[in-house]
Amino acid sequence: xxxxxxxxxRAGVSVATVSRVxxxxxxxxxxxxxxxxxxxxxxxxRPNLLVRNLRKAETRKLLIMLPSISxxxxxxxxxGMEDRALLDRFNIMVCITNSNPETEQSYISxxxxxxxxxxxxxxxxxxxxxxxxxxxxxxxVQCCECTGAKTSKVSIDNRQAAYDAVSHLxxxxxxxxxxxxxxxxxxxxxxxxxGFRQAMEEHSLAVDDRLLQYGTYSFQTGMRACEALLAxxxxxxxxxxxxxxxxxxxxxxxxxxxxxxxxxxxxxGFDDTSIASLYTPSITTVAQPRYDLGYTAMDLLLRKIKExxxxxxxxxxxxxxxxxxxxxxxxxxxxVLGGRSEQEELV
Amino acid sequence: xxxxxxxxxRAGVSVATVSRVxxxxxxxxxxxxxxxxxxxxxxxxRPNLLVRNLRKAETRKLLIMLPSISxxxxxxxxxGMEDRALLDRFNIMVCITNSNPETEQSYISxxxxxxxxxxxxxxxxxxxxxxxxxxxxxxxVQCCECTGAKTSKVSIDNRQAAYDAVSHLxxxxxxxxxxxxxxxxxxxxxxxxxGFRQAMEEHSLAVDDRLLQYGTYSFQTGMRACEALLAxxxxxxxxxxxxxxxxxxxxxxxxxxxxxxxxxxxxxGFDDTSIASLYTPSITTVAQPRYDLGYTAMDLLLRKIKExxxxxxxxxxxxxxxxxxxxxxxxxxxxVLGGRSEQEELV
DNA sequence: ATGAAAGCGCTAACAG
DNA sequence: CTGTTAGCGCTTTCAT
Numbered sequence: 053x054x055x056x057x058x059x060x061x062r063a064g065v066s067v068a069t070v071s072r073v074x075x076x077x078x079x080x081x082x083x084x085x086x087x088x089x090x091x092x093x094x095x096x097x098r099p100n101l102l103v104r105n106l107r108k109a110e111t112r113k114l115l116i117m118l119p120s121i122s123x124x125x126x127x128x129x130x131x132g133m134e135d136r137a138l139l140d141r142f143n144i145m146v147c148i149t150n151s152n153p154e155t156e157q158s159y160i161s162x163x164x165x166x167x168x169x170x171x172x173x174x175x176x177x178x179x180x181x182x183x184x185x186x187x188x189x190x191x192x193v194q195c196c197e198c199t200g201a202k203t204s205k206v207s208i209d210n211r212q213a214a215y216d217a218v219s220h221l222x223x224x225x226x227x228x229x230x231x232x233x234x235x236x237x238x239x240x241x242x243x244x245x246x247g248f249r250q251a252m253e254e255h256s257l258a259v260d261d262r263l264l265q266y267g268t269y270s271f272q273t274g275m276r277a278c279e280a281l282l283a284x285x286x287x288x289x290x291x292x293x294x295x296x297x298x299x300x301x302x303x304x305x306x307x308x309x310x311x312x313x314x315x316x317x318x319x320x321g322f323d324d325t326s327i328a329s330l331y332t333p334s335i336t337t338v339a340q341p342r343y344d345l346g347y348t349a350m351d352l353l354l355r356k357i358k359e360x361x362x363x364x365x366x367x368x369x370x371x372x373x374x375x376x377x378x379x380x381x382x383x384x385x386x387x388v389l390g391g392r393s394e395q396e397e398l399v
Numbered sequence: 400x401x402x403x404x405x406x407x408x409r410a411g412v413s414v415a416t417v418s419r420v421x422x423x424x425x426x427x428x429x430x431x432x433x434x435x436x437x438x439x440x441x442x443x444x445r446p447n448l449l450v451r452n453l454r455k456a457e458t459r460k461l462l463i464m465l466p467s468i469s470x471x472x473x474x475x476x477x478x479g480m481e482d483r484a485l486l487d488r489f490n491i492m493v494c495i496t497n498s499n500p501e502t503e504q505s506y507i508s509x510x511x512x513x514x515x516x517x518x519x520x521x522x523x524x525x526x527x528x529x530x531x532x533x534x535x536x537x538x539x540v541q542c543c544e545c546t547g548a549k550t551s552k553v554s555i556d557n558r559q560a561a562y563d564a565v566s567h568l569x570x571x572x573x574x575x576x577x578x579x580x581x582x583x584x585x586x587x588x589x590x591x592x593x594g595f596r597q598a599m600e601e602h603s604l605a606v607d608d609r610l611l612q613y614g615t616y617s618f619q620t621g622m623r624a625c626e627a628l629l630a631x632x633x634x635x636x637x638x639x640x641x642x643x644x645x646x647x648x649x650x651x652x653x654x655x656x657x658x659x660x661x662x663x664x665x666x667x668g669f670d671d672t673s674i675a676s677l678y679t680p681s682i683t684t685v686a687q688p689r690y691d692l693g694y695t696a697m698d699l700l701l702r703k704i705k706e707x708x709x710x711x712x713x714x715x716x717x718x719x720x721x722x723x724x725x726x727x728x729x730x731x732x733x734x735v736l737g738g739r740s741e742q743e744e745l746v
Numbered sequence: 747a748t749g750a751a752a753g754c755g756c757t758a759a760c761a762g
Numbered sequence: 763c764t765g766t767t768a769g770c771g772c773t774t775t776c777a778t
Binding site (some may be wrong): 400402403404414415417418419421422446447448449450451453454455 | 754755756757758
Binding site (some may be wrong): 053055056057067068070071072074075099100102103104106107108 | 770771772773774
């Protein structure tokens with residue numbers, strides 16, 4: 053391994069001079085600079101940034117914690133984060149926790165052991181108390197899944213978004229509306245369920261317990277829920293699901309049963325992942341401003357890095373209903389394409 | 400920032416003793432150990448791993464370079480990599496290059512500046528010469544997209560896989576078979592195209608240039624290709640696509656046109672991402688052993704880390720054809736579900 | 747403009 | 763069992 057010392061020796065200067073050249077100090081004569089540069093090239097010397105970071109007490113590395121990489125939902129968010137981070141010359145690295153507390157902890161320790169300068173959680177397993185404690189000493193921001201922890205946060209108003217979606221369903225004339233949610237209660241899940249209930253109550257519609265189905269964020273959950281709902285004496289005419297993956301399962305199962313998603317049963321998804329616009333029929337869903345969510349979250353993180361004692365902020369970004377075929381009563385014109393996902397590339 | 404010195408002072412011992420306690424040396428009396436542990440707790444001291452890594456000349460951090468996070472294809476691969484890395488107590492971090500050479504370079508420099516111990520490329524932008532050069536001095540492995548660079552590599556036999564798929568189509572009676580590929584030629588793209596041609600030639604079938612469509616890895620490409628193919632005097636009866644995303648677009652466009660994917664036009668995808676089994680109709684595709692690909696790639700990387708001069712290896716793992724509705728001639732039984740994706744969770 | 751030297755926080759001999 | 767000390771590779775005064 054070539055070190056600064058090797059370069060200094062070879063160039064016949066001191067390590068300090070090499071360091072100055074490396075860091076672009078102007079207090080080096082052009083002749084010396086050239087000679088040093090040549091030797092650096094010759095020895096293909098690369099500085100050990102571990103050391104530089106140590107001296108400067110920063111790594112310029114930011115961590116993004118994802119529960120999983122398989123969800124297309126995160127793609128735009130991460131892009132927004134990266135764009136913002138790059139402006140301040142920070143690198144981002146994605147850590148996948150698989151919703152495993154130990155894995156999460158191991159990545160968090162990268163922060164507390166100074167291997168990274170900050171973390172954005174897209175979801176976290178640790179409890180509020182633990183997160184709050186870390187957030188008091190290290191830059192941390194929550195994005196999309198915001199708990200009661202004392203951190204800066206960015207998300208949409210999930211309650212309001214669900215409320216809007218269900219109200220939309222009601223305005224379409226639906227009165228028996230089911231909900232398919234997850235057993236595991238993420239903050240967004242809780243809020244979306246609350247929005248569902250609020251919309252139902254405000255329109256004096258009963259929330260029938262048999263119309264409430266729970267599972268995981270999977271299309272299998274959607275398929276099973278569909279079966280369960282269809283088996284009821286009086287099935288719902290519409291279903292609000294808290295995730296596109298579940299909605300897709302619902303739609304698929306309806307198709308298998310020979311039913312028409314939309315006319316026979318309206319289906320609402322959530323998140324506007326690409327599959328929602330891709331599916332046939334296309335699926336009505338709630339879109340989040342993903343890129344902006346990421347960009348904003350990173351902005352807050354950078355602020356925390358500059359000043360750890362800056363006050364915590366909570367930002368809510370606007371959501372949008374994307375109406376497509378799965379909530380469409382009349383499907384004679386089956387060629388109608390819903391709004392397209394903003395992103396073309398899948399790889 | 401609390402340092403080992405603070406702890407030593409407070410505990411009335413030397414820094415060496417604190418270091419010993421931290422590293423679990425047994426040459427510390429139980430009394431001292433307890434006292435030190437207490438102070439560590441009291442001061443909530445966290446060692447600066449930057450320094451420890453510096454001393455040990457390792458970071459125990461491995462980089463995985465992805466062109467994009469949005470492709471569901473990578474999920475299982477990364478999981479396999481992680482599982483293998485964990486066995487040797489290495490952390491993995493995912494770097495998203497967006498297929499941008501500069502971004503890629505900035506992450507590679509993490510390796511050459513010793514901020515990471517190795518890299519697995521799931522795709523790379525740099526040319527073979529550059530990659531080979533880096534690989535000579537630093538642990539690097541290519542996975543799935545293997546170029547001519549001098550590195551260890553793991554992938555499936557893309558040529559053979561495409562050959563098998565197209566041969567399957569031919570065995571189904573198809574003679575006019577189209578191919579939809581990408582303009583950008585990844586190694587896998589080149590091999591899949593070669594496999595397509597080989598199968599056609601070996602069965603004495605002409606490769607009609609008008610039946611060759613090129614675009615990006617997007618469903619829009621599939622939709623457009625479908626239109627172009629349908630506009631032909633004699634459209635193909637089957638289409639081999641080099642990616643599920645493209646296949647989905649094909650299928651969707653067929654549905655929009657009121658045609659039946661399968662009976663009216665057979666569609667072959669590639670990769671077996673979840674959407675292939677999810678779509679209605681489900682899509683026939685080539686499955687790769689994703690988890691194993693990742694696990695194996697990481698295994699090779701770890702070997703390189705232990706001994707940088709270990710010989711480069713190239714491993715080919717077996718692929719599998721997953722037959723579903725989109726290549727099914729008779730679809731009277733539309734409830735038939737194709738093989739399911741191995742993974743249930745989407746988040 | 748350049749060099750010598752003092753650390754950054756920690757580990758690992760080497761003494762005792 | 764414990765302390766002292768010499769670095770790890772680099773940056774940054776402080777002299778010259």
